[in-house]
Amino acid sequence: MDRTDLIDVAFDVLGSGNGREAGNAAVRTVEAVAAPGEEPVAATAGRHPDHFRRGALVLTGHRLLFLKDGKPPLPVALGAATDVTVVRTRINGEVLKVVALTGAHRFEDVVKAEPFAERIRAVAAEARRREAGAAVPAAAPPPADLLDRLERLAALHGAGALTDEEFARTKQRLIG
Structure with a gap:
């Protein structure tokens, strides 16, 4: 196609x-x-x-x-x-x-x-x-990259773009 x-x-x-x-x-x-x-x-x-x-x-x-x-x-x-x-x-x-x-x-x-x-x-x-x-x-991403991703995720959560549930689920995926 x-x-x-x-x-x-x-x-x-x-x-x-x-x-x-x-x-x-x-x-x-x-x-x-x-x-x-x-x-x-x-x-x-x-x-x-x-x-x-x-x-x-x-x-x-x-x-x-x-x-x-x-x-x-x-x-x-x-x-x-x-x-x-x-x-x-x-x-x-x-x-x-x-x-x-x-x-x-x-x-x-x-x-x-x-x-x-x-x-x-x-x-x-x-x-x-x-x-x-x-x-x-x-x-798994290197620790520095993981920290950057978690900080960005927390910023999205703090800005209200993510619900508590979405934040927790995504954080768990990142951490492994």
């Missing part, structure tokens, strides 16, 4: 009458910011809290992109992702939360959120292994 097919699938999920045109705009946007060797892995539809209408969530081997109406994509680097969860709410449907060392991201009314979250977790683990330069599972 090539990039055009994947984005067209995502916009078809959106139910947009001009799915092909929106998909082509999204393809141009993705190709403009794509890293060398970056290929799409999965796509679904969802809504970012800052946007009223739905957009496409496109997962690549390097990051998660939120695309909407040809606007610049909202990227989430997967190598820095520490937690991916799905919660169900009455108002916002299935909510996908991606916590990364660069910040916390929330996507609402996500189509098939749990399977998509599983794909994100798998791709994020692979991205971390790749960034560590190892083809085998990465070893």
Whole structure:
């Protein structure tokens, strides 16, 4: 499946009458910011809290992109992702939360959120292994790196970007 097919699938999920045109705009946007060797892995539809209408969530081997109406994509680097969860709410449907060392991201009314979250977790683990330069599972981070990650995690928690539960779960994953 090539990039055009994947984005067209995502916009078809959106139910947009001009799915092909929106998909082509999204393809141009993705190709403009794509890293060398970056290929799409999965796509679904969802809504970012800052946007009223739905957009496409496109997962690549390097990051998660939120695309909407040809606007610049909202990227989430997967190598820095520490937690991916799905919660169900009455108002916002299935909510996908991606916590990364660069910040916390929330996507609402996500189509098939749990399977998509599983794909994100798998791709994020692979991205971390790749960034560590190892083809085998990465070893525990060095103490200095671990301290930096814990400090950033505490800052996110202190800023209110993470709940107590998310903070505790992510901290436990980092510590091992």
